[in-house]
Amino acid sequence: xxxxxxxxxxxxxxxxxxxxxxxxxxxxxxxxxxxxxxxxxxxxxxxxxxxxxxxxxxxxxxxxxxxxxxxxxxxxxxxxxxxxxxxxxxxxxxxxxxxxxxxxxxxxxxxxxxxxxxxxxxxxxxxxxxxxxxxxxxxxxxxxxxxxxxxxxxxxxxxxxxxxxxxxxxxxxxxxxxxxxxxxxxxxxxxxxxxxxxxxxxxxxxxxxxxxxxxxxxxxxxxxxxxxxxxxxxxxxxxxxxxxxxxxxxxxxxxxxxxxxxxxxxxxxxxxxxxxxxxxxxxxxx
Amino acid sequence: xxxxxxxxxxxxxxxxxxxxxxxxxxxxxxxxxxxxxxxxxxxxxxxxxxxxxxxxxxxxxxxxxxxxxxxxxxxxxxxxxxxxxxxxxxxxxxxxxxxxxxxxxxxxxxxxxxxxxxxxxxxxxxxxxxxxxxxxxxxxxxxxxxxxxxxxxxxxxxxxxxxxxxxxxxxxxxxxxxxxxxxxxxxxxxxxxxxxxxxxxxxxxxxxxxxxxxxxxxxxxxxxxxxxxxxxxxxxxxxxxxxxxxxxxxxxxxxxxxxxxxxxxxxxxxxxxxxxxxxxxxxxxxxxxxxxxxxxxxxxxxxxxxxxxxxxxxxxxxxxxxxxxxxxxxxxxxxxxxxx
Numbered sequence: 012x013x014x015x016x017x018x019x020x021x022x023x024x025x026x027x028x029x030x031x032x033x034x035x036x037x038x039x040x041x042x043x044x045x046x047x048x049x050x051x052x053x054x055x056x057x058x059x060x061x062x063x064x065x066x067x068x069x070x071x072x073x074x075x076x077x078x079x080x081x082x083x084x085x086x087x088x089x090x091x092x093x094x095x096x097x098x099x100x101x102x103x104x105x106x107x108x109x110x111x112x113x114x115x116x117x118x119x120x121x122x123x124x125x126x127x128x129x130x131x132x133x134x135x136x137x138x139x140x141x142x143x144x145x146x147x148x149x150x151x152x153x154x155x156x157x158x159x160x161x162x163x164x165x166x167x168x169x170x171x172x173x174x175x176x177x178x179x180x181x182x183x184x185x186x187x188x189x190x191x192x193x194x195x196x197x198x199x200x201x202x203x204x205x206x207x208x209x210x211x212x213x214x215x216x217x218x219x220x221x222x223x224x225x226x227x228x229x230x231x232x233x234x235x236x237x238x239x240x241x242x243x244x245x246x247x248x249x250x251x252x253x254x255x256x257x258x259x260x261x262x263x264x265x266x267x268x269x270x271x272x273x274x275x276x277x278x279x280x281x282x283x284x285x286x287x288x289x290x291x292x293x294x295x296x297x
Numbered sequence: 298x299x300x301x302x303x304x305x306x307x308x309x310x311x312x313x314x315x316x317x318x319x320x321x322x323x324x325x326x327x328x329x330x331x332x333x334x335x336x337x338x339x340x341x342x343x344x345x346x347x348x349x350x351x352x353x354x355x356x357x358x359x360x361x362x363x364x365x366x367x368x369x370x371x372x373x374x375x376x377x378x379x380x381x382x383x384x385x386x387x388x389x390x391x392x393x394x395x396x397x398x399x400x401x402x403x404x405x406x407x408x409x410x411x412x413x414x415x416x417x418x419x420x421x422x423x424x425x426x427x428x429x430x431x432x433x434x435x436x437x438x439x440x441x442x443x444x445x446x447x448x449x450x451x452x453x454x455x456x457x458x459x460x461x462x463x464x465x466x467x468x469x470x471x472x473x474x475x476x477x478x479x480x481x482x483x484x485x486x487x488x489x490x491x492x493x494x495x496x497x498x499x500x501x502x503x504x505x506x507x508x509x510x511x512x513x514x515x516x517x518x519x520x521x522x523x524x525x526x527x528x529x530x531x532x533x534x535x536x537x538x539x540x541x542x543x544x545x546x547x548x549x550x551x552x553x554x555x556x557x558x559x560x561x562x563x564x565x566x567x568x569x570x571x572x573x574x575x576x577x578x579x580x581x582x583x584x585x586x587x588x589x590x591x592x593x594x595x596x597x598x599x600x601x602x603x604x605x606x607x608x609x610x611x612x613x614x615x616x617x618x619x620x621x622x623x624x625x626x627x628x629x630x631x632x633x634x635x636x637x
Contacts, residue, residue: 017439021425028427106421110484113389113417113494114440115409296352297391 014116018124019131022098026132031094039140043147046079051151065153072154073244076145077263080242083140084166084235091133091170092193095177097186098125099288103297104185118292126178126285133170138163158241161268165237168277172230173197175281179288182295196229204232205262212260230277233269240265340403342367342492342523343388348397350383350547357383359547360397365540367491370514370524372538374531374630380547381527382420385494388525389417402491413442416485420496420527422478426470430461430480433469437484447488455483458513474501482513493517496527511537535626543633550633559624563595564602567618568609575612579605593622 012020026032053068053075063071099122102108112118141163149155156162173193180189207222209215226233248266269277343365350358358380365371375381386392388399390407404411424433434452443451456462459479469477478501485493495514499507514524514537528534534541535555542552551558563583567590568576576587582605583596594605599621606616 012439014440017436021436025425025427106419106423107425109391109419109421110417110424110437110481111440112391113412113415113419114437115413115442116440117409296393297386 014120015124015127018121019127022125022128023131026094026128032132035090035136039136039143042083043140043144046144047147047151050075050148053152068152069154070244070247072148072152073156073242073247074263076148076154076156077239077242079144080141080162080166080238081235081263083144084169084238087133087137087166087170088173088197088231089194091129091173092177092190092197094132095129095174096181096190096193098129098178099181099292100183100185100189101181103295108297112297119289122178122182122289122292123285126174129174129178130171133174134163134167137167137170141166154244156242157244161241162238165234165241168234169231169238172234172277172281175284175288176229179284179291182288182291197231200225200229200231201235203228204236208260208262226273227276230273230280233273234277236265237269237274239263240268340400341365342369343371343399343401343525345384345388345399346397348384348387348399349395350380350387350392351395356547358387358394361544361547361549363542363549363552365523365525367523368518368521369539370518370526370537372534372541373525373527373544374529374534374541374626375544376529376634379544381529381544382496383547384544385417385496385525385527389415389494414488414491416487416490416493418478418481418485418493418495418498420500422481424469424477424480424484427468429466429468430456430472430483431465433480434484434487437487441488443488451487455486458486459483460509475503475506478502479506482510486513486517489520490522492523492525494525494527498526498528499530499533507533531626531630541626543630545634551629555626559626559629562597562599563593563622563624564597564605565591565593565618565620565622566605566609566616567591568614568616571609571612571614575614578612579608582608595624 050072053071054063056063056067056071058067099108102111102121108121112121142159145156145159145162176196177189177193180192183189184192203222203225205222206218207225210218210220210222222232243265247264251261251264252266341364343363345361345363348358348361349356361380361384373381373384383392387394387406388401390412394406399406401408402411402414425436428436431452434455435448438448438451439445453462456465459482461476461479461483464472464476469480472480478498482495482498485495495510499510502510511533514526517524518537518539524537526534526538538555540552540554541558542549543558544550569590573587576592577585579585579592579594582601583594586593586595597605602619602621606619609616
């Protein structure tokens with residue numbers, strides 16, 4: 012097996028042995044069970060004393076689903092940052108990397124292998140948790156988001172961008188410092204997105220530009236917008252668009268998927284940061 | 298002839314880090330590779346020329362020049378902060394030299410093909426606490442590029458050598474420091490390396506463990522493996538090493554075989570009734586250390602001791618005691634560092 016894949020397998024094995032996967036599984040099952048119960052309670056709402064119609068339940072479920080997805084994406088981003096931040100620096104500081112890097116392997120194998128391991132965890136966890144949640148919500152409310160696979164892709168991409176940023180910082184900074192920086196960047200990106208939305212509502216070009224720039228610096232918010240779009244039913248999109256730019260500026264609404272050029276930028280951002288991390292690790296004294 | 302040719306191809310391929318199938322059949326190519334293989338095999342285990350390393354303005358190594366022959370145990374000694382661990386990291390390609398050159402097993406520093414034939418026990422030894430001892434060794438077999446078919450045998454042999462066979466399935470996190478160091482030694486022995494770097498290999502071991510490590514080093518020498526022993530435990534080095542280098546402030550201050558370094562024999566004589574200039578007159582017998590009633594003469598062959606005593610008596614001295622003395626590595630080490 013190629014050394015990078017050995018490190019990827021080792022990363023997954025560590026997550027399993029240290030019970031990270033078990034903890035995520037249990038917490039996710041609890042979260043899915045609680046939210047599914049909550050979605051089922053939509054049928055208990057009374058509108059002017061009468062039970063709600065199926066279309067009302069589906070429309071309400073679609074908006075609640077976005078809030079659940081927001082919570083899920085936040086937890087994923089935090090977990091990805093906390094797990095990836097000490098991944099390289101921890102091995103270097105503890106001496107774990109010394110005996111391994113003295114073997115006939117490249118430093119790139121260590122970095123790319125760990126990255127692949129984390130990416131696999133993010134994609135498997137996001138895909139499993141999101142599709143389970145959607146299936147159960149569909150079962151109790153009859154609502155299934157229009158683009159479930161696109162949702163998994165966009166949310167996974169948020170996680171992957173944060174893993175990459177955290178690992179790049181980890182080649183030079185301790186886990187604590189790198190983790191704090193990555194988390195601040197993550198939340199600043201969201202704040203930047205909200206600023207852009209406010210700019211849109213007020214038709215203020217500098218604020219709109221600030222939002223756009225923040226999405227370029229750290230693409231977490233831009234990709235989150237794609238996740239929102241994948242959950243929005245077309246009827247809601249049409250209704251909000253008809254209500255004018257004020258309504259469309261809601262930070263939990265996206266009428267369109269991110270443009271292809273932006274998605275290309277996200278790919279370049281991740282690969283560029285990975286290359287920077289590799290350069291940084293190669294230059295580092297061990 | 299065919300077998301010889303194939304063997305030659307394999308040797309050349311191994312030396313050049315390519316699979317045998319990739320070797321061209323042209324005679325010229327084969328000859329070049331044969332020459333490369335021969336050169337690699339004939340080269341010393343380690344050779345450095347004016348190797349320096351600076352961390353900012355702080356010099357860690359200041360012009361390290363040394364040669365470690367194959368099949369010998371080489372003691373690399375020095376006080377704390379002398380640059381011993383830095384030198385090992387440079388030789389393994391874990392850090393880049395500021396200037397100078399070096400070759401390990403005939404390859405430039407950091408060469409991955411050379412690292413395939415090297416074992417290393419770091420001073421800061423730590424292994425995945427969530428893996429078992431057997432899994433750690435299997436991981437190192439995989440990273441070292443050993444054939445999968447050999448892993449089981451290699452791992453079991455390493456476990457037995459370092460006396461961990463009974464704890465093979467236990468998590469490393471439950472091991473004492475000494476056991477973890479034994480595990481690191483086992484990992485360094487995987488794949489029958491041609492050169493093994495041991496950086497303070499007994500720092501966490503009890504006397505029995507230290508004895509075991511000495512036995513491991515002796516058995517490595519017997520099978521032709523060069524051992525680069527980085528240590529400040531001088532008695533251990535004296536027991537197992539054929540050759541030593543003493544490094545201080547990043548520079549080799551003395552090197553050679555133990556006999557060369559310890560300067561042969563010495564004798565200590567208690568003599569009274571002589572004036573200082575009379576005692577000084579026997580300096581022709583060797584390097585003289587005059588400590589009042591006691592004088593020590595270094596570099597004196599045992600056959601000439603009666604001659605020295607005769608001379609002292611002839612000068613009017615009364616000789617009470619004559620003690621042959623063998624200079625220890627510690628004496629020499631302190632002498633060298635004190636002189637600096």
